[in-house]
Amino acid sequence: MTTHLGEDVRQPSKARAGHGRRGSTAWILQAVSGALLVLLLGVHIVAQHFVAKGGLRDFAQVVSYIRNPFVLVIESLFLIVVTWHAMLGVRAVLFDLGFSRRAEALITRSLAVLGVATAGYGFWLIATIASKG
Amino acid sequence: MSEAVATAPDQRPAAGQTRRFVVSRLKPGDLRPRFDDFEVVVADWTTVLDVLRDIRVHQDRSLTLRYSCCHASCGTCGVRVNGKEVLGCVTNVAGLGAGPIVVEPLANTPVQHDLVVDMRGLYEGLQPPQRPLVRQSERKRADDADRDGAAEFVRFEDCIECGLCLSACPIVGTDPRYLGPAALAAAWRVAQEPRGADPAAVLAWVDDEHGCWRCHSSFECSEVCPAGVDPAGAIMALRRELTARKLRRLMGLGRRVDDE
């Protein structure tokens, strides 16, 4: 339906197939990833700022830290969740601007690519640092 | 501008205070509004609507505004006063604090003349849910005080279709596809009181990224609503309902939201 202002408004219809994702997926993922981050980011900040003597870790301390398998798992999880939450957040802000459905699909795809690239770079960092020293 | 006294038709204040009103003006053909200053003497009981009517009668005939019932029932006189959406007829000038009082039309919809805005966006948004106008579910609530000894009364819908919520919502301000608080609150009313019809179509309608999930909980709609609709609460209730139905469906207990 197009309003008198030329704006596109959906109408209720029982003809919706209801397959695939609904409007709630992005919102729920954002909330859940955010809740996880309260824990993961808290751990990350404390570990990086307040554990090593002197606060920040020097090079050798970083390497030994990241080589710890438990740490590796936690930091990897943190990397994925924070990147996902960040991409979802940017997507939410952009979607608030009311772009067309096509533009929104493009935004979602682009941010997905950016997110994978970001996390990929992060994993490359982890692998490279862990192999040094 | 000559001073004038804001009056109700048959009352004049014995004494008053002069206040400065800065009113937005825009006529057909103008690309952006300008502001005109008016000085008006007001009494304790003077409302913003009284002032605007008085300006029109005594100072500037060309000031255009809308009003009807003058007691917050019709939802016609919505304006922004010092940035906040209010019904002018029940906004007491004395309660607005010191300094000039800025009066602007409602936001997020085209301005037609001065303080008169195009309300069709609101009305068109309210059509799809087909909200019933008289509640069957609230004949008389137990906690309602006796209205002049009435044994029972029927409660009409809270929403007076004033459009204040749409003006206040930050997302309506940027997203033309967002259904908005008024339509979503109406959808919730239909879900609460389907009257034998299946609310599934309306629930499927709001279950969209630009439906009830677009809201970012600023709560401005509920803050400015003069009729107690609480659209923000309705939006959260819709989310709860949709999530509950989804969970029931996942567990195989319920029908899909949009099943025939």
Added chain:
Amino acid sequence: MSETPQAGRLPVAARRRGIRGWVGLRGRHLGAAAFLMNRVSGLLLVGYLYLHLGVLFLLTRGPGSWSSVVALFKNPYFRGLESLLILAILVHALNGLRLALVGSGVGVSHQKVLFVAAMSVTAVLIAAAAIAMFTVG
């Protein structure tokens, strides 16, 4: 009713407040302030994410590059910036928890109290973090 004169001439965006409606707090209330704070802190943190990932690249260059960066970060000016970063994180996280709750329909009628609580906890934690930040090492 005659057609709105401006409707045909102005683009859709001009009829709505746009981003001014996010930022302008005159006449607005706590919830709108919370919305703005989360938005601003979130976008700043996205920027920081990339800045941080960029800085971490120095770790791949070996101990020398990294130790000069660490020395820089121990500079009081940078400790101040890091404290602001933690403030942004706390505001976004604690208000974010409120949004997750309220946005799911839990505690909706207490949304203002929850905001005040979130900001109070933020105040306490940022004070502790700032003290720790400036006294460690």
